Amino acid sequence: MSTAAINATTGSAASGASNQLNTAAEMSDRFLKLLVTQLKNQDPLNPMENAELTSQMAQINTVTGIEKLNTSMATMASSFSQMQMLQGASLVGRSVLLDGNNLVVDEEGKAYGGFELSSNAASVRIDILDAAGSTIDTISLTDKAAGRQGFEWEAPEGVSTKGLTFKVTANTGAANIEAKTLTFDAVTAVNTAGGTLTLELASGGQTPYSLVKAVS
Known part of the structure; x- marks a missing residue:
């Protein structure tokens, strides 16, 4: 991700926060001017009661407080998004x-996959399937622990x-032991x-980072 992109995001967030702050200041200023005008033009024989004055001052503080809270939340959301992007950038090139059950073969002709067993299994059979779904090879494993x-x-x-995939039977x-298939994929962006x-994968798909089980 380029520095310009980060700066652009930061600038946009700062501009938005500044506009919200100006709006809050303008609203408070108008509210105070209206209150002062009301006090100047009130009926001397029937002046505004303290409770009413206190209520209007509280309304001013409430409006200002809400605007400041909105500004703070917007700034926090922007900062969190930038932190996510910077952290995510470190995953590019990682596996x-x-x-899933996709099987990606690397430049050395090797592929790596995984599975998760609900309990211990005496035997595990992994069928490697071609794009048409036909078995082209089989891996047999024994005495595999749960997990x-x-x-x-x-x-x-x-x-x-x-288009290779695999199927696990345990x-x-x-x-029969429940076996969930797990796939490795490289992060490209x-x-x-x-x-x-969201991670963009070498296989052409995308996945939310929250669904990642491990990084290598």
Whole structure:
């Protein structure tokens, strides 16, 4: 992200806060002028009571306080967005772990995936599927503990690596064990559209940062 972009965002936020502050000052000034005019022109035989005067002064303070609070919140929101963008920028080029079953092969011909077991499994079968959904290879694992697990797969020569996915089947004896698939993807860019830090991925998709399970 360029420095100019950050400066532009900061400038815009500062301008907005300044406009809100000016509005609050103008409203308070008008309110006070109206109150002074009312006091000058009140009926000497029926002057404004202290309670009424106090009520109007309280209204002035309430309006001013709300405007200042709005200004502070706008400034905080802008600062938080900038912090999100700066933190997100450090993820570019990194690999993140997400829910999914896509399998991305790197330049060395290797792919990495993961799965999460609901309980211990005596055997785990990982089927590697091509773009058409046909099994092209199988990985067999044994004695895997409950929780998050990872695996590595090397693509055989001559096999197309586009659109690969995988399926995990786990069991202990005759009992099937729930296995949630996890996918690795590289972060190519970040944005804060809609106020949410979103990662743009090498696979072409996007995901909110809140859905990232791990970063490597």
